[in-house]
Amino acid sequence: MSTTPRIVSMADVAKAAGVSSQTVSRVSNGSDAVRPETKAKVLTAMEELGYRPNFAARALKRGKFNAIAVILFDIGATGNLRTLQGITTVAAELGYVITLVMLDWNEKPTLAQALERVKTMPVDGAIVILEHLVSDYHTFTPPQDMAITVITTEPSDKYATVDSDQAHISSTIMEYFFKNGHRHIHYVSGPADSVANTYREQGYTAAMERKHLPIPPIIRGNWTAESGYDAGLRLAATPDCTAVYAANDNMAYGVIQGLRAAGKRVPEDISVIGVDDSLQDTVPRLDLTTMRLHFGQVGKAAVETTIDAIEHPNRPITHNTIQGTLIIRGSVQSI
Structure with a gap:
């Protein structure tokens, strides 16, 4: 006949460790008011007996679950x-x-x-x-x-x-392009319903407007390298394009591959910057300038x-x- 295993109590741990139940409670709650050697004895007893703190009871006592x-x-x-x-x-x-x-x-x-x-x-x-x-x-x-x-x-x-500072992302990228002489800068966006993309796109548009530059049509992507590749093919056929700001690194990498497939050199013909720095551990010899997000x-x-x-x-x-x-x-x- 099977029986239900008895639940190990705090008193059982205290008896095995040779301390008071109050000391076991302090160790269980992470208190610093217990000597290291005593704490070690209590933790050993807990491990040997299979003691598990009652988090529901602890929450009632302390007023929170942590x-x-x-x-x-x-x-x-x-x-x-x-x-x-x-x-x-x-x-x-x-x-x-x-x-x-x-x-x-x-x-x-x-x-x-x-x-x-x-x-x-x-x-x-x-x-x-x-x-x-x-x-x-x-x-x-x-x-x-x-x-x-x-x-x-x-x-x-x-x-x-x-959140990450989306306004700072776009302003930093655009100022770097401007500093390097670029004025015909195209934007490859993420999904239209993305909050992050919306703010990056607004930052791109605001930067172009501050320089009184014409804003090319936005190319809509979906965060994937494949959508970036399609965008790269389109941009390779755009005569005035000298730079591309892609809303993430996957699309930026795809843009570079699409541009190269269409016979364009990066960066000699067209420069590219991405966002997030997510490919450094997966793409060998990655040469993509990007905004690293923390x-x-x-x-x-x-x-x-x-x-x-x-x-x-x-x-x-x-x-x-x-x-x-x-x-x-x-x-x-x-x-």
Whole structure:
């Protein structure tokens, strides 16, 4: 006849380690008020007995779970993966665990629907990685008992936001082109419903307008190298094109291959700059000038902002942007 295994209690650990239950509680809660040798004995006893802290009881006692939900729509996107890595690393360092919640963007969810998924979970707050502008972005009011941070470019007066500095990305790229004598600069965009692309495109247009330069038709891509390749073929047949600003590195690499397939030299005939610096570990002898985005820092800022809101519920709403870094390689030439 089988019997249900007895749950190991804090008192069992205390008896095995030769300490008080209060000492076990302190070790379990990460307190520094325990001598290292005593802590080692308690941890050894926990391991040998298979003790697992009761997180629900701990949450009731401390008033929080030390857990954050991360809501996202595309876990395969390079930026999301690197941001998530930053989130999980910093959360672990600060004593928080992460609960991952995937939503289907094809269903066009709202922020309210996204938060509905997590408000009954054992979490203290949520980070939303928002690549697209949702219909209730300006009207959504987060639950009063949950700290919310949205990773997106557009600020909100109702919840904290953090993102790469999209305006700085475009202004830096365009000024580098201008400094190298380029005036006929074309833009290869990401999807039209992408928030990041929208701001990069606006930055490109504003830079051209400041120089009183004609703005060529935008070539719409979809973040893939294949769409960049098609754009490169088109731009190779555009007589006045001397430079291309592609909204990400995948498309920039595709543009270069398309230009070369059509008989154009890069950078001798046409210069190219991308965004994100995501190909340096996958493309040998990469010679693409790009804006490196610090996704890990964005994730770190999102976690710190969320924890600050958990611990200080009445703190002011913030909007934090992380500037990228121009990485100069060999795909731009002065004219």
